[in-house]
Amino acid sequence: MTLTVVGxxxxxxxxxxxxxxxxxxxxxxxxxxxxxxxxxxxxIVGPVGEDFGEEEYAVLHAxxxxxxxxxxxxxxxxxxxxxxxxxxxxTAHTEATELNVFASFEPKLSPASRxxxxxxxxxxxxxxxxxxxxxxxxxxxxxxxxxxLWIDTARDSLVRTIGAVNAVxxxxxxxxxxxxxxxxxxxxxxxxxxxPSAVVAKRGEYGAMLFTADHVFSLPAYPLETVLDPxxxxxxxxxxxxxxxxxxxxxxxxVEALKRAVAYGTAxxxxxxxxxxxxxxxxxxxxxxxxxxxxxxxxxxxxxLPAALRG
Ligand code: AMP
Numbered sequence: 001m002t003l004t005v006v007g008x009x010x011x012x013x014x015x016x017x018x019x020x021x022x023x024x025x026x027x028x029x030x031x032x033x034x035x036x037x038x039x040x041x042x043x044i045v046g047p048v049g050e051d052f053g054e055e056e057y058a059v060l061h062a063x064x065x066x067x068x069x070x071x072x073x074x075x076x077x078x079x080x081x082x083x084x085x086x087x088x089x090x091t092a093h094t095e096a097t098e099l100n101v102f103a104s105f106e107p108k109l110s111p112a113s114r115x116x117x118x119x120x121x122x123x124x125x126x127x128x129x130x131x132x133x134x135x136x137x138x139x140x141x142x143x144x145x146x147x148x149l150w151i152d153t154a155r156d157s158l159v160r161t162i163g164a165v166n167a168v169x170x171x172x173x174x175x176x177x178x179x180x181x182x183x184x185x186x187x188x189x190x191x192x193x194x195x196p197s198a199v200v201a202k203r204g205e206y207g208a209m210l211f212t213a214d215h216v217f218s219l220p221a222y223p224l225e226t227v228l229d230p231x232x233x234x235x236x237x238x239x240x241x242x243x244x245x246x247x248x249x250x251x252x253x254x255v256e257a258l259k260r261a262v263a264y265g266t267a268x269x270x271x272x273x274x275x276x277x278x279x280x281x282x283x284x285x286x287x288x289x290x291x292x293x294x295x296x297x298x299x300x301x302x303x304x305l306p307a308a309l310r311g
Contacts, residue, residue, distance in 0.1 A: 001246045004113045004139070005032050006045040006132045007122025007235070008079050008102065009052070009070065012277060015084040018228045024277040025056050027079060028122035028145065031232035034281045035239025035268045036120075037063035038289060039247035043113045045069040045132065046124075047101040049076035059282060069113050076101040089230045089273075090204035097149075109135045118246040121165065122235060123147050126158040133164045143167035143242055145234060151178050163195035169238050172201045184209070185216070198258060200241065200265075202234050210262050217259045222270035222296055229276040233269040236281060240268035240289075267292040 007029030013022050033044045043066040048056075052072065060067050082096040107128060115138035121129035123145045133142060142165040150158050151174060158178070162168055168191055172184055181187035188199045188211035199211045205227075207220040244264040248257050267289055274280045 001118065002041045002043060002112075002116040003036050003118040003120065003242060003246045004043045004045060004069075004109070004116035004132075004136060005029050005036070005120040005122055005239075006107060006129070007032060007120075007124050007145075008081075009044070009046040009048050010079040010081050011051070012231060013080075013082040013096075014229055014231050014276065016089065016229050017085070017087055019276065021229075021276050024279075025059055026081065026232060026277050028124070028232075028235045030060070031235035031272065031278065031281070032120060032122050032239040032242075033060060033065045034063055034278055035236040035272070036243035036246070037065050037239075038268075038284070038286055039240070039243030039264075040118070042066065042243075043069060043116060045107060045109055045113055047071045047073055047076070047079075047105045049073055049078040049101050052078045059278065062282070066112075069110050071101075071105075071108075073101045083231070085230060089227055092231070094149075107132050107135065114138060117141065118242055120144070120238060120242050121161065122238070123150075126150050126154050126161040130157070130161045130164060133161065141166050141242075141245065143169060143238070145169050145238055146174065148174055148177060159194055162191065165196055167198040167200065168196050169200040169202060169234070169241065171234065172203045175199070175201055185211070197253075200262065202237060202269075204230070204233075208237065208262055208266055210258055212255060212258070215255050217255075217262060219259075219262050219266050219296070219300060222266055222292060223299075224270055224274065227273045230273045231277060232281075233272050236272035237265035237269040239265075241265035263293050263296055264289070267296060 008027035010027030012026030077100040080098040119136045119139035119142040121144035175187040179187040179190035201209045210217040241261045244261040
């Protein structure tokens with residue numbers, strides 16, 4: 001099974017209370033691809049500049065990610081994001097966003113990327129997301145992410161893109177702002193009404209919730225004593241979520257598969273935040289992922305109600 005992802009490919013400058021990096025490989029599509037690569041074949045789509053070199057390609061190739069549709073713009077500079085986190089690691093404070101090569105990006109996907117059965121529209125301008133959605137005629141399951149910037153500046157376009165995908169993954173705060181509904185359950189219902197059949201609310205250290213027309217599922221975050229940098233946690237979650245669904249034979253209408261996908265997303269995001277940027281996920285193993293999912297299951301399973309309460 002093949003999964004195509006379009007999104008930002010970036011250099012990030014990040015400061016947290018626990019350290020900083022002045023220039024590290026990042027971007028929504030990069031974090032997503034690395035996470036998804038543990039489950040299925042991944043093709044990454046997006047532009048980079050001349051400053052994106054062998055070292056950066058090597059990180060992707062080490063996980064067998066197909067980079068044929070990375071467009072290297074001669075004379076251009078790669079997307080750059082600078083941000084910081086205070087002790088509330090759930091909130092990223094953007095200091096600078098330089099679109100650079102993204103300012104003139106017109107996605108042109110190769111036939112192989114268009115034919116992929118799974119598609120993820122990682123966080124970029126929603127018009128671009130839709131252009132890619134329209135090109136990917138082979139996709140039988142598509143999902144997307146977004147952010148406050150686009151909710152504030154391109155809401156109508158974003159709502160149209162939401163109407164064209166099967167699943168939406170957003171932070172709880174983004175869901176509330178998008179829908180004007182302070183209650184998360186109502187906010188998720190409002191997004192389901194826009195077209196998708198599943199909504200995932202990412203809640204940072206509080207975990208994630210899955211909403212479909214008939215089901216609500218909630219999983220806490222994997223408890224960690226050391227969190228260094230949350231950058232990319234949402235994309236890592238999405239990468240494992242979609243990757244798991246893509247690698248799973250059961251089909252995406254299976255709500256039990258969606259729940260397990262939430263567990264894989266949760267485990268992957270927990271690895272991502274243990275170190276800066278892509279540092280931890282780069283040297284992760286499938287065994288470590290499986291062990292953490294099993295531990296999550298043990299932590300969240302509990303026994304049946306006592307007979308007296310069963311009514
Ligand atoms: P998250 O998973 O939400 O922590 O996403 C982190 C990634 O989003 C970083 O690696 C940034 O490069 C990327 N990013 C930040 N701002 C934007 C933006 N406006 N458009 C696309 N990607 C962005």
